[in-house]
Amino acid sequence: MIHLDRSRIKHLWNRLRGIPIEWDLGEYRALLERINTFELRELTEQELKDISRRLRDEVGQGMSLDELLPEAYALVRETAERTIGLRPYDVQVLAGMAMHRGRLVEMSTGEGKTLAAVFPAYLNALTGKGVHIHTFNDYLARRDAAWMGPIYTFLGLSVDCIQQGLPAEERKKAYAADVTYATAKEAGFDFLRDKLCFDTADLVHRDFHFAIVDEADSLLIDEARVPLVIAGTSGKPKVDASQMAELVKGLREGADFETDDGKHNLYLTDWGLEQVEAILGLGSLHDPENLEALTKLNQALHAEFLIHRDIDYIVRSGKVEIVDEFTGRVVEDRHWPDGLQTAVEAKEKLALGSGGSVLGSITLQHFLKLYPRLCGMTATARPSAEEFKEFYSLTVAVIPPNRPCIRRDEPDVVLTHKEAKTEALIAEIERVHAAGRPILVGTASVEESEELAAALKKAGVSCQVLNAKNDELEAWIVARAGELGAVTISTNMAGRGTDIKLGGEDEQDRDKVVELGGLYVIGTNRHESLRIDRQLRGRAGRQGDPGTSRFFVSLEDYLIERYGIMNLLPKQYRGLKQEVPIIDAFVNREIERGQRIIEGQNFEIRKTLWKYSSLMEKQRDLIQRRRREILSDGASLELLSQNASERHAEIKSKLGKTRLHEVERRVTLFHIDNCWAEHLARVSDIRESIHLVSVGGNAPINEFHKLVSAAFLELDHKIEEAILNTFEGLKISGNDLDLDDSGIRGPSSTWTYLISDNTFGSWVGLLQGSNIGFTAVAAGYLGPLYVLLGLLRRRRWRKDNPLEQAPSQDRSETR
Ligand code: ADP
Ligand code: MG
Numbered sequence: 089m090i091h092l093d094r095s096r097i098k099h100l101w102n103r104l105r106g107i108p109i110e111w112d113l114g115e116y117r118a119l120l121e122r123i124n125t126f127e128l129r130e131l132t133e134q135e136l137k138d139i140s141r142r143l144r145d146e147v148g149q150g151m152s153l154d155e156l157l158p159e160a161y162a163l164v165r166e167t168a169e170r171t172i173g174l175r176p177y178d179v180q181v182l183a184g185m186a187m188h189r190g191r192l193v194e195m196s197t198g199e200g201k202t203l204a205a206v207f208p209a210y211l212n213a214l215t216g217k218g219v220h221i222h223t224f225n226d227y228l229a230r231r232d233a234a235w236m237g238p239i240y241t242f243l244g245l246s247v248d249c250i251q252q253g254l255p256a257e258e259r260k261k262a263y264a265a266d267v268t269y270a271t272a273k274e275a276g277f278d279f280l281r282d283k284l285c286f287d288t289a290d291l292v293h294r295d296f297h298f299a300i301v302d303e304a305d306s307l308l309i310d311e312a313r314v315p316l317v318i319a320g321t322s323g324k325p326k327v328d329a330s331q332m333a334e335l336v337k338g339l340r341e342g343a344d345f346e347t348d349d350g351k352h353n354l355y356l357t358d359w360g361l362e363q364v365e366a367i368l369g370l371g372s373l374h375d376p377e378n379l380e381a382l383t384k385l386n387q388a389l390h391a392e393f394l395i396h397r398d399i400d401y402i403v404r405s406g407k408v409e410i411v412d413e414f415t416g417r418v419v420e421d422r423h424w425p426d427g428l429q430t431a432v433e434a435k436e437k438l439a440l441g442s443g444g445s446v447l448g449s450i451t452l453q454h455f456l457k458l459y460p461r462l463c464g465m466t467a468t469a470r471p472s473a474e475e476f477k478e479f480y481s482l483t484v485a486v487i488p489p490n491r492p493c494i495r496r497d498e499p500d501v502v503l504t505h506k507e508a509k510t511e512a513l514i515a516e517i518e519r520v521h522a523a524g525r526p527i528l529v530g531t532a533s534v535e536e537s538e539e540l541a542a543a544l545k546k547a548g549v550s551c552q553v554l555n556a557k558n559d560e561l562e563a564w565i566v567a568r569a570g571e572l573g574a575v576t577i578s579t580n581m582a583g584r585g586t587d588i589k590l591g592g593e594d595e596q597d598r599d600k601v602v603e604l605g606g607l608y609v610i611g612t613n614r615h616e617s618l619r620i621d622r623q624l625r626g627r628a629g630r631q632g633d634p635g636t637s638r639f640f641v642s643l644e645d646y647l648i649e650r651y652g653i654m655n656l657l658p659k660q661y662r663g664l665k666q667e668v669p670i671i672d673a674f675v676n677r678e679i680e681r682g683q684r685i686i687e688g689q690n691f692e693i694r695k696t697l698w699k700y701s702s703l704m705e706k707q708r709d710l711i712q713r714r715r716r717e718i719l720s721d722g723a724s725l726e727l728l729s730q731n732a733s734e735r736h737a738e739i740k741s742k743l744g745k746t747r748l749h750e751v752e753r754r755v756t757l758f759h760i761d762n763c764w765a766e767h768l769a770r771v772s773d774i775r776e777s778i779h780l781v782s783v784g785g786n787a788p789i790n791e792f793h794k795l796v797s798a799a800f801l802e803l804d805h806k807i808e809e810a811i812l813n814t815f816e817g818l819k820i821s822g823n824d825l826d827l828d829d830s831g832i833r834g835p836s837s838t839w840t841y842l843i844s845d846n847t848f849g850s851w852v853g854l855l856q857g858s859n860i861g862f863t864a865v866a867a868g869y870l871g872p873l874y875v876l877l878g879l880l881r882r883r884r885w886r887k888d889n890p891l892e893q894a895p896s897q898d899r900s901e902t903r
Contacts, residue, residue: 108477109470110485116185119158120178126162139163140243147214157188160211164239168203171238177490180204187463191485192304192476194469198587198630199489201465205300206236213245213266217297222272224303226251227559228585233269240267250274260292272307276455277840280318280448283712286757288720296459303584304464305619308480309472312453313697320447320838332388333434335367354389383773384427391431406439408432423841447765447838453479454705467626471619475691495629498638502670509642513612514547517575521549525604526574530624532613537577551575554582570607572597590633606634614641614679616686641679653682699789704771707800715760718753725752727808732815742820758832759810767803771796
């Protein structure tokens with residue numbers, strides 16, 4: 089008889105629906121039994137170390153990691169207990185196996201993912217090729233490397249971490265370690281810097297091998313589209329952004345321009361375009377020579393109408409500082425793309441920042457895909473399982489908690505207007521706080537946090553507000569959020585990765601807090617993504633603790649207004665103002681449905697953006713391959729000997745073959761970089777102006793493809809021409825030639841930043857013609873259609889994704 093337990097049924101149901109979630113851990117459990125057959129308890133330290141050495145040798149001799157997994161995992165388990173005093177639970181070992189399999193592991197907050205990651209990290213580091221563990225922030229990289237470090241070092245492996253501002257030599261050393269903890273951002277910046285090196289000795293990275301991404305949903309989805317940028321000094325002229333900013337201030341919505349429902353996009357009307365053209369006096373803005381003006385106009389429109397002061401950014405000490413949508417905090421090191429930053433500065437009449445040129449860029453998504461093997465862990469993977477599959481070919485594996493979760497997730501309290509919500513919040517906090525039960529409040533922005541804190545203070549409740557810019561300090565505060573009587577207010581993701589113990593860090597009042605019901609988590613808003621809401625709820629109920637979570641929503645909330653969720657609700661609620669909550673389960677359901685629709689739309693948007701960035705990524709890859717061959721001396725440089733033969737011979741006879749070769753390489757690398765930077769600038773102009781150019785009905789993505797591909801075709805030719813020109817013009821003085829003198833030098837300074845696209849506005853028009861709306865329907869409750877679509881999709885994945893066909897990657901699914 090076939091045995092069907094609950095997880096098996098869930099697994100089958102999801103397979104039918106095509107949702108890539110692995111529930112059935114039977115195979116891992118079988119492996120766990122093998123792990124348990126190793127008797128290591130009685131062994132001496134030295135004997136354990138000897139096993140590690142032998143395992144390493146065996147990997148060196150070609151034994152497969154899969155074969156060695158049981159013994160290696162048994163060894164890590166024993167070592168963890170002896171070195172850091174934690175004996176990994178079975179579920180942690182299971183998670184470790186799933187990650188080695190390349191799964192994205194879902195494991196609740198507080199279940200010990202940090203330790204679970206050590207299993208696959210150790211096993212894969214035995215190859216000597218380096219394992220990267222990407223953490224949520226620098227503080228966690230430091231913490232985790234120090235916390236888990238003793239396990240690795242005991243077993244003879246080296247471990248290190250990367251921090252912002254670390255000098256190049258130390259980075260190189262850290263990446264040379266067997267296991268390196270770092271944020272993906274830092275590793276990505278290093279990757280970009282490496283791409284500008286003139287000498288292999290200056291490279292800090294080794295070849296990528298295996299990466300484990302912590303808080304994977306944040307990085308792989310929320311942050312994935314964020315381009316990392318390296319920019320350098322250059323003498324590029326600036327176009328007058330201030331004039332444009334002035335001009336657009338006079339335009340009126342409805343007459344001169346229109347926006348779409350979500351206020352993501354903005355379009356000039358014919359009338360508006362005429363007005364603008366008349367003022368600028370440049371003739372038709374659609375003429376190719378006006379591309380730059382069109383771009384600037386577009387950016388100015390954006391800055392003026394789609395990006396809002398004190399929501400999307402704040403102005404502080406004369407600078408525009410971007411507010412992160414997810415953490416609600418000002419993010420350092422972050423710019424809007426290209427000219428948009430300048431346009432916002434112009435809108436605010438600030439000094440325009442230095443406009444260096446972009447020398448290289450890569451999105452976090454593409455960066456992470458550079459790892460031949462990728463896996464991850466997070467507390468909330470399921471809601472985005474499809475997306476992980478689509479973008480990263482990652483299957484989600486759901487690991488059950490060590491002890492069942494008994495947290496109560498209460499239905500939302502829905503109020504008609506904002507003031508009523510604030511009052512209800514305060515009343516609830518006062519009520520719960522009176523007994524001493526700890527409360528963690530998650531807000532949507534720093535501003536909201538501060539307002540709430542002020543209101544609470546008035547009501548006589550003192551609280552901690554997380555507005556520190558410092559991750560370590562935040563972690564310190566969040567770690568105390570479970571103390572008796574604590575009220576902690578934080579934006580929705582601040583302090584992620586920090587453990588909240590009941591009764592304080594040393595759990596002295598644990599029993600009292602347990603009796604009061606554990607941590608009470610309050611969300612003051614529904615977020616665009618259900619996943620983020622779940623992340624907040626997960627702060628309570630850690631490791632089988634009691635806990636409660638509840639959201640407060642008002643019909644005036646940003647989310648409800650911006651996406652027109654009101655339209656889903658019965659008419660009687662429009663414009664209604666009452667002090668007491670709306671008790672209507674239909675309303676709660678519709679709000680959640682609205683949220684799901686938004687999630688679906690955002691997924692569609694990400695898919696479209698992915699298409700744009702993928703084209704650029706292919707081009708980057710082609711260029712980089714060439715550059716790399718030249719850098720590592722693997723490429724023949726026939727261009728110069730063939731097309732500038734006299735010059736070639738002259739330099740050879742005067743300076744010798746070695747110097748000639750050196751000069752050839754430097755000149756070639758220089759121009760590849762230079763032309764690539766110019767290409768990037770051109771592409772961003774194309775991207776910014778595309779929707780205006782393509783009003784003719786062509787889908788913007790096609791237009792973009794056409795223009796960017798054409799530009800890339802010219803690039804080759806441009807590079808060759810530039811190399812030849814420089815080569816012919818080199819001045820030989822005495823018995824050498826000065827490359828710097830001939831302008832062949834890298835940028836005198838470079839800096840790195842992230843581009844913030846937290847408003848999709850920066851992609852105005854790019855999304856035209858993409859099939860947004862379809863998933864919105866599918867995201868509803870169309871069960872049978874879901875199943876059918878899922879089956880079709882599954883076939884497609886199978887076909888497209890070679891990994892999925894590899895038996896070792898997919899055994900549990902094909903069973
Ligand atoms: P997560 O990243 O899953 O939220 P952490 O790795 O931060 O969780 O660990 C949460 C807490 O669980 C930490 O206080 C850690 O010491 C504890 N912990 C982890 N693994 C074990 C274990 N095997 N036994 C006891 N405590 C553990
Ligand atoms: Mg963690």
